[in-house]
Amino acid sequence: MMKDEPIVLTKGTPGEVCAVVKAIDVIGTKWTFLIIRDLLIEGTMRFSDLLKSLDGISPKTLSLRLKELEEHGILSRTVYPEVPPRVEYSLTEKGKQLERICIELKRFGLSL
Numbered sequence: 001m002m003k004d005e006p007i008v009l010t011k012g013t014p015g016e017v018c019a020v021v022k023a024i025d026v027i028g029t030k031w032t033f034l035i036i037r038d039l040l041i042e043g044t045m046r047f048s049d050l051l052k053s054l055d056g057i058s059p060k061t062l063s064l065r066l067k068e069l070e071e072h073g074i075l076s077r078t079v080y081p082e083v084p085p086r087v088e089y090s091l092t093e094k095g096k097q098l099e100r101i102c103i104e105l106k107r108f109g110l111s112l
Contacts, residue, residue: 026072027098031057032065033105036091039075040099044090069095 012018027033031054038053039045045053051062066089069075074095080086091098 026068026074029065029068031061032069033102035062035065035069036074036095036098037102039089039091039095040102044088046086046088050089074098 012020027036034054035050038050042049042053047059047062047066050066051057051059054062066075066077070077073092075089075091078088078090080088
């Protein structure tokens with residue numbers, strides 16, 4: 001499918017996973033979209049900065065969500081060979097495509 005090709009909302013084909021379901025499986029888990037939001041706003045962040053900005057998330061959950069986002073190509077993880085090691089997270093081009101969705105979610109939230 002071409003990037004600018006119009007997309008029509010449909011239920012999908014029986015026996016195939018719906019594209020909307022695929023997207024929700026990746027970004028719909030608790031904390032995941034807030035991690036993406038913070039990286040959209042801040043650009044690049046360290047683990048400790050993400051932990052501070054997401055009040056209530058446990059280090060274990062943050063680590064798991066970051067790993068999932070990296071596996072899906074939504075963020076990149078850069079490890080610097082320093083002591084102590086420094087690790088930074090930033091969105092890939094694929095991850096930055098979620099900005100429009102984030103803005104529309106904010107618009108919807110403001111209307112509630």
